[in-house]
Amino acid sequence: MFGDFRLDEQERDALNAISSKIHKPAKCRIYAQDEPARYLYIIRSGAVRLEYQREDGRNQIFAFLWSDNMFGTTENGLYRASAVTLIDTYLFQIPYPALRTLIESRPRIQALFLQHALKYTKATERHVLLATCSLVTKRLAGFLLECSKQADFFDRHSHILTLAMDRKDIADYLGIALETTSRTLKVLEDMDLIKRLSSQRMQINTEQIQMMMSR
Amino acid sequence: MFGDFRLDEQERDALNAISSKIHKPAKCRIYAQDEPARYLYIIRSGAVRLEYQREDGRNQIFAFLWSDNMFGTTENGLYRASAVTLIDTYLFQIPYPALRTLIESRPRIQALFLQHALKYTKATERHVLLATCSLVTKRLAGFLLECSKQADFFDRHSHILTLAMDRKDIADYLGIALETTSRTLKVLEDMDLIKRLSSQRMQINTEQIQMMMSR
DNA sequence: CGCTTAGTTGACATAGATCAATTAGGGTGG
DNA sequence: CCACCCTAATTGATCTATGTCAACTAAGCG
Incomplete structure (x- = not known):
């Protein structure tokens, strides 16, 4: 929406300071649907699927995500879907409380998340087009x-x-x-x-x- | 994602200052798909549908929007879908250039748009669930x-x-x-x-x- | 080399699309 | 106020794409 946005070095450092780099092997659940949402994730390398378990038992995959994508958004403090690695994957793991604090002191960082959200929305709209x-x-x-x-x-x-x-x-x-x-x-x-x-x-x-x- | 966010009075005034209040009757096209995106809209009252014309001629509706919803997001400077009123509708019309400038001076306002984007994303995910x-x-x-x-x-x-x-x-x-x-x-x-x-x-x-x- | 899991193919049943006809509703003019 | 018209909604008959259940094959792994 608001064009291309990039963090400056200071901002990147600040974000790095609260992130941990973690690794997950293939076919590994990162978190489960309806679990309290403690972290936001950014994919450094690898691939992840977001899946939603329907009440009738069927599984709906919301998205496949690749390098540089963000995931882990919440609804009422819970994850809306499960996240599972497709292949060997490296992630940034960012605790929500620290992120909220950081954004208060550096509101510009929020632009990064707005950008991600808009990108994800576009992907989901393309998904609707495909699925219909x-x-x-x-x-x-x-x-x-x-x-x-x-x-x-x-x-x-x-x-x-x-x-x-x-x-x-x-x-x-x-x-x-x-x-x-x-x-x-x-x-x-x-x-x-x-x-x-x-x-x-x-x-x-x-x-x-x-x-x-x-x- | 970042909890409930509300603009303070100053922020609201600043946003109001760049918005115009407009009115559209029922079944009226607000903008068309692939048209240069000049404005962002917020619904004051009424209802709007966002529709995407497929290459094969079929029409896909992305969303029905009600009071308090935002629309008019862009892809490469163009609207991705058309917006059409369902009924008599009152809108805030916000020119993108002014909005961008405003956000630079008041980055907190961005939180409002992030919030809207996340809300829209959730709605689109529910849409995927319905449509499949x-x-x-x-x-x-x-x-x-x-x-x-x-x-x-x-x-x-x-x-x-x-x-x-x-x-x-x-x-x-x-x-x-x-x-x-x-x-x-x-x-x-x-x-x-x-x-x-x-x-x-x-x-x-x-x-x-x-x-x-x-x- | 066998075992296990993922992928492919076949036969059949059925939900929903399509095409066509009919009915209901809402607005307009006499 | 009624009659008419035009559009939206409903209903019917038929056809086809895809789901389901089941068998079979290929591929990866110990």
Whole structure:
């Protein structure tokens, strides 16, 4: 909203002073839904999924997050979703009380969090667009495009995308059955939009996918 | 995230000084998707929908907004969605350049926008949950619950909900066909979860709906 | 080399989309 | 005040995409 904002050196130091650097291996729960929210996290490297357990037992993934993303927002002092690492992940862990104090003395730091919040909101809106595509082919194709925006996992030259999540995760993100994920990947392959190299690696034809999406 | 925040009187005056109060009748476009974003808006009274036109021609509604909500966030200087009034609506219109300047001199005002952004994000996450319910009955029931949280449109005593949007709007919000909206309202009525009084007014059984949702 | 888990494929059932027709409601002019 | 019109809402019939259940295969790991 308010353009590009960067902390100056002093501000970064102040924030660093209250943060701890922590490490989590793959498939490790960082916190659980409805647990008191003590920390805010920023991803230094790795990948995380935010998932919401529905009352009926189904799982809804809200977001996949990569380097430089923030997570751990609260509703009435509790985490709204669980956070789970997809792969080996390094994080900044910032205790809320210290953060609140810091922001009071340095209100400019808040701009950083506003910026993150707006970025997350945009991502969630894109998520709504994906999850409400009438055809699953489009949902999945759109999802692969989203993933291919992550430089760490997509090689621009070979066009090879490496997925950090499994079929179930994709299904839970798009609101479909995991079998449908598999089947639809096959459909995309038959349409020559992707080529599966292994279950986690595929070569994707970004332009053609984009064309297909708009029809 | 950072608890409850309120502007003090000085801050409110400063914000007021750069805002204009404007009025829009029902079904009036406030701005269009992809138009340069000049203003941020806050709803004083009324209701607004944010809608995104997909490339394939379908319409996706991102949110219905009520009194006290903010909208008009940008992506690369453009509005991401169109804003359209549902009913007669009064707004604060705040020019972005002036707002940016104001925030530089009074960084605390930013907290207000952070708060709004976080509130909008939560609403969007609830939207994802609704739009990905496997059964349309649950989507619609959940939607009616959401609506019944708006005091202006829901009478807690009689349990009568007045909808500001039409069937098409509901369908575009939930990602279903408008015929399905009608049919599903009938289903809910047959289940004794709602009673339709007129096309825009219905009596809703909040507790029973809540029970049905969790199964 | 077997064991376990993740992914794929098949057969079938069904919820919801689509297309088409009908009804209800709200506003306008005579 | 009534008759008409136009739009919004409802209902019906049919078709299809995707969920579900079940079997099978591939891949990773000890």
